[in-house]
Amino acid sequence: MTGNNQTPAEAPLRAEYWDLTYISGPLVFLKNGGRFPSGAILELTMANGEVRQGQVLEASTSHAVVQVLQGTQGVDVKGASVSLKQDVATIGVSTALLGRRFNGTGVPIDGLPPAVVDKEMNINGAPMNPVARDKPNDFIETGVTAIDEFNTLVRGQKLPIFFGSGLPANEVANLIVQQARTRDASEQFVVVFGAMGITEREANYFMTAFDEGGQGGRVVAFINKANDPAIERVFTPRCALTVAEYLAYEMDYQVLVILTDMTSYCEALRQVSSAREEIPGRRGYPGYMYTDLSTIYERAGRIRGRKGSVTQMPMLTMPDDDITHPIPDLTGYITEGQIVLSRSLHRQGVFPPVDIIPCLSRLMNNGIGEGRTRGDHRQVANQLYSAYAQGLDIRKLMTIIGEDALSDMDKKFLKFAIQFERELIGQGWTRRTIDESLDASWKLLSLLPRAELTRIDTKYVDLYYKAGEETAAAPVS
Amino acid sequence: MVQTREPITGKLCLVSGPMIGASGMLGVSMGEMLRVGTLGLIGEVIRINGDTVYAQVFEDTGGMMLGEPVTSLGYPLSVELGPGLLGGVFDGIQRPLEVLRAMSGDFIARGLTAPALDREKKWGFTPTVTVGQKVVGGDVLGTVQETRAFMHRVLVPPNVSGVIKSVVSAGEYTVEQPVVVLEDGSELAMMQRWPVKRPRPVVRKLPATEPFVTGQRVLDCIFPVALGGSAVVPGGFGTGKTVVEQTLSKYCNADIIVYVGCGERGNEMADVLDEFPALTDPKTGDSLMNRTILVVNTSNMPVAAREASVYSGITLAEYYRDQGFSVAIMADSSSRWAEALREISSRLEEMPGEEGYPTYLSARIAEFYERTGRAEVLGTVAEGEEPRQGSMTLVAAVSPAGGDFSEPVTQTSLRVAGGFWGLDAALAYRRHYPAINWKVSYTLYLETLKPWFRDNAPKGWLENRQRAMDLLQRDAEMQEIVQLVGPDALQDGERLILETGKMVREVFLQQNAFSDNDAFSSLEKTGGLLETLLEFYDLSKNAIENGVTLNRLMGLPVREDIARLRNESNANFADKRATVCARMRADVAAAATKKG
Numbered sequence A: 001m002t003g004n005n006q007t008p009a010e011a012p013l014r015a016e017y018w019d020l021t022y023i024s025g026p027l028v029f030l031k032n033g034g035r036f037p038s039g040a041i042l043e044l045t046m047a048n049g050e051v052r053q054g055q056v057l058e059a060s061t062s063h064a065v066v067q068v069l070q071g072t073q074g075v076d077v078k079g080a081s082v083s084l085k086q087d088v089a090t091i092g093v094s095t096a097l098l099g100r101r102f103n104g105t106g107v108p109i110d111g112l113p114p115a116v117v118d119k120e121m122n123i124n125g126a127p128m129n130p131v132a133r134d135k136p137n138d139f140i141e142t143g144v145t146a147i148d149e150f151n152t153l154v155r156g157q158k159l160p161i162f163f164g165s166g167l168p169a170n171e172v173a174n175l176i177v178q179q180a181r182t183r184d185a186s187e188q189f190v191v192v193f194g195a196m197g198i199t200e201r202e203a204n205y206f207m208t209a210f211d212e213g214g215q216g217g218r219v220v221a222f223i224n225k226a227n228d229p230a231i232e233r234v235f236t237p238r239c240a241l242t243v244a245e246y247l248a249y250e251m252d253y254q255v256l257v258i259l260t261d262m263t264s265y266c267e268a269l270r271q272v273s274s275a276r277e278e279i280p281g282r283r284g285y286p287g288y289m290y291t292d293l294s295t296i297y298e299r300a301g302r303i304r305g306r307k308g309s310v311t312q313m314p315m316l317t318m319p320d321d322d323i324t325h326p327i328p329d330l331t332g333y334i335t336e337g338q339i340v341l342s343r344s345l346h347r348q349g350v351f352p353p354v355d356i357i358p359c360l361s362r363l364m365n366n367g368i369g370e371g372r373t374r375g376d377h378r379q380v381a382n383q384l385y386s387a388y389a390q391g392l393d394i395r396k397l398m399t400i401i402g403e404d405a406l407s408d409m410d411k412k413f414l415k416f417a418i419q420f421e422r423e424l425i426g427q428g429w430t431r432r433t434i435d436e437s438l439d440a441s442w443k444l445l446s447l448l449p450r451a452e453l454t455r456i457d458t459k460y461v462d463l464y465y466k467a468g469e470e471t472a473a474a475p476v477s
Numbered sequence B: 001m002v003q004t005r006e007p008i009t010g011k012l013c014l015v016s017g018p019m020i021g022a023s024g025m026l027g028v029s030m031g032e033m034l035r036v037g038t039l040g041l042i043g044e045v046i047r048i049n050g051d052t053v054y055a056q057v058f059e060d061t062g063g064m065m066l067g068e069p070v071t072s073l074g075y076p077l078s079v080e081l082g083p084g085l086l087g088g089v090f091d092g093i094q095r096p097l098e099v100l101r102a103m104s105g106d107f108i109a110r111g112l113t114a115p116a117l118d119r120e121k122k123w124g125f126t127p128t129v130t131v132g133q134k135v136v137g138g139d140v141l142g143t144v145q146e147t148r149a150f151m152h153r154v155l156v157p158p159n160v161s162g163v164i165k166s167v168v169s170a171g172e173y174t175v176e177q178p179v180v181v182l183e184d185g186s187e188l189a190m191m192q193r194w195p196v197k198r199p200r201p202v203v204r205k206l207p208a209t210e211p212f213v214t215g216q217r218v219l220d221c222i223f224p225v226a227l228g229g230s231a232v233v234p235g236g237f238g239t240g241k242t243v244v245e246q247t248l249s250k251y252c253n254a255d256i257i258v259y260v261g262c263g264e265r266g267n268e269m270a271d272v273l274d275e276f277p278a279l280t281d282p283k284t285g286d287s288l289m290n291r292t293i294l295v296v297n298t299s300n301m302p303v304a305a306r307e308a309s310v311y312s313g314i315t316l317a318e319y320y321r322d323q324g325f326s327v328a329i330m331a332d333s334s335s336r337w338a339e340a341l342r343e344i345s346s347r348l349e350e351m352p353g354e355e356g357y358p359t360y361l362s363a364r365i366a367e368f369y370e371r372t373g374r375a376e377v378l379g380t381v382a383e384g385e386e387p388r389q390g391s392m393t394l395v396a397a398v399s400p401a402g403g404d405f406s407e408p409v410t411q412t413s414l415r416v417a418g419g420f421w422g423l424d425a426a427l428a429y430r431r432h433y434p435a436i437n438w439k440v441s442y443t444l445y446l447e448t449l450k451p452w453f454r455d456n457a458p459k460g461w462l463e464n465r466q467r468a469m470d471l472l473q474r475d476a477e478m479q480e481i482v483q484l485v486g487p488d489a490l491q492d493g494e495r496l497i498l499e500t501g502k503m504v505r506e507v508f509l510q511q512n513a514f515s516d517n518d519a520f521s522s523l524e525k526t527g528g529l530l531e532t533l534l535e536f537y538d539l540s541k542n543a544i545e546n547g548v549t550l551n552r553l554m555g556l557p558v559r560e561d562i563a564r565l566r567n568e569s570n571a572n573f574a575d576k577r578a579t580v581c582a583r584m585r586a587d588v589a590a591a592a593t594k595k596g
């Protein structure tokens, strides 16, 4: 919310009102609700001259409810006045934003003057007309096998990363930013980064990583740190997405939006809700959180007749590693799949520690196959997935009955599962093309007898399968 | 029909998210439509206190100032009914989205209005009534070829009757042009309006005796629902509700599909719009889109319109039922509707019931389900003719928080629906699709459908169904034992149950919605596949009793042929099955002679 960049001299005289009656949490209540439009951005001037921003949440003849972005610490009802800043919250957009760093509401924090903007846009956007949407179907190669092969990301998709605290989620996000490519190298690929409540250390990690990877110039970052005002977080993803939509739909960029950490965002939402004394939903989060989150996540997509796209990777901490917690749960109900990081793989030193079992990319089928990735892609992924799931079952069984009681076939699957985690998923920082991922997969499949590969058409088995030494030796009944 | 009264104008006195208040509105009644503020946003009255009304607004209320004018329109939220609905895409309050796009571009602006039915377009109307004829509600005034395959019946609105004074000759008319004038002077056009919250009346409800055939083995065979019945499909995120809804829209045996995308994803709608026009309607051979009406209110569109969308959808469905068609309504997801109710209720500061939902949630859900069913529809029955019948089948997705079925929307829906297809995250994680948990799901229609299956389904259908259920039950018991003590504790006969149970699960119950040959399984294929698996079980059981080891049987290459049998197209299936069965019998017999 860079606001209208007017200097005080040219700004029209604004009426000020000493209207405050009540302060609660991040909210102030005004006597008269008839002065400002709903949703308007206000300036709250404190007795000591400090200026804060607020937004009108509710207006009635008896009162108005205003959420103060920078919090209400130090505000008193007598000395503070309010005045209208803007009818709606907006942000200035232009391609000059690329390479720039802003705080959570769009104020530069990179020491440079405000960017020259092309125009101001409402940060809430407007719902995209469903009939204007174009089906997402272009493969984005992230270089990460767990994603490319099993949970393919396509342009215009929203695919979140769920993780427990302490897992290397930032590293995974960084890996993707560094390595992601679209098929057509001539396309302009940029990143909009929206951070809510991340630590100084995390912020530095990302900024250094982007710069070192040479991505700095193609990243626009909005950063609200853990010690920045919490309510500003409600605005951060909306600022980021408004810029993303501008770059994608007006300037033809392929935009990847990373939003982290959505859990901090939801907590800010909860804080406002409880200050309004709303009836809390599950775990105290407001009942409208699904609707609210959807106005963020649904701002991914492609539009018929336009070149650019907005692809989202929101990241969120699962409190208590619990995927049924309202934040991952409601997110999963809106996004088109999810990537889930695993604590146990992380402990085993697997990087990226992606547990493919609960992962899903719902748009995968649109992005893969002959002409996009490779003809055998879907079937190989299905076969590996099912063999890995079987291997995991056997591993569980083994803890009950002991390894000796396992049949030879069981042992093959067990070995397969172990190598699957270590080699295929645990690729480290090496980038794999999708062909390299699939080739590595076929190598792994050689651990299993050919007869087990029922999910793959024989033509592909003939083409790619080479029996491993042990399996070749085993007679097929 | 829709009653109207002179508009009343008052002043905006409250704006709180999707809810507004307006004073000076004495005389306005509950449920009336409003135009709110200078933008003229559309709203619906949901509470009245003296001269102040409270309304939910179907568009974003940002930027409104107190004191802006609010005008009541004198009639409740209604939909337009007439030719031109099929193939259409509407938002929750029936605004045509293609027209909105032409008006405001790729993003939906506020305050737009556009009639649902094209006012300019002329339709070829052929009258079927004559001057002097007495008509009552539901009588067919004439027909219109709405799409290549659908003959639209233009009906007398339910509460209208009279003697025909004049009728136009066959020709091209717009939906608003009167085609019939009654003696009392009332003019009837091809288009009528109906308030969405009031069920359209029928003569009587009829028992449902025919199955809603879906082409999904687990549904058609194990948990069939009747045409005119209702099914709830609850499941956590990503378990496959939308795939079920879309697959059924493609293949089910209803004449018309009303697909309500209630608070779900925009990209899913893009998917339907991309796919459906290119697919063929299994019943008519025309484009699938031509039997489909989409009502789309994605999650990021205004929350109040989500609530309206399910009502708009069901009213459109009733209208086609009244013409005598079988209509299926896909509601994805009914939870989003319930949540919209919750959101508005909490703005009204109503005392919440369970999990914050309003206490009238169960009543609303029950009323909604009650609108479905098979029915004898309104209209004069000519001598010697059967009364016209239509049906509405509802498949409602439910999105329980945390995937936990004990929550109010799932539980309330279960009380009123006849079919329960519970989707299970554990099955989805194993990529067992459709992830319908056969241990908890049920159907209440089996008994009434039995005669139909006996007469129309492949031989042994009901018996094999029961055998499959028993086998799955025993399979589950055996699996529990294995989990405790390992497989060594089991005899070959018991392990055979495990092995065939697995085959039934993987070959019969699983069905890939994206497979070219297997997305739709005909009743013949469904019956044949199950018969084959059961025969394999019988042959193997017999062989084991005669001393053949399980390992030998499981090593038979014909097992792979059986596993691949489902990938045969419906057309080739019978031949292929005959070959595989012959081989199966020969191989098992050969194994038996070798022993050991």
Ligand SMILES: Nc1ncnc2c1ncn2[C@@H]1O[C@H](COP(=O)(O)OP(=O)(O)OP(=O)(O)O)[C@@H](O)[C@H]1O
Pocket: A332, A333, A334, A360, A361, A362, A363, B235, B236, B237, B238, B239, B240, B241, B242, B243, B244, B264, B399, B433, B434, B435, B511, B512, B513, B514
């Ligand atoms: N019958 C099926 N065949 C193949 N894949 C399926 C089938 N059913 C579900 N899937 C897979 O599961 C994914 C998720 O399914 P779907 O989108 O229907 O879930 P959902 O229950 O509607 O989730 P949400 O509540 O989040 O909308 C699909 O994208 C698809 O990959």
Ligand SMILES: [Mg+2]
Pocket: B241, B242, B243, B264, B332
């Ligand atoms: Mg869905």
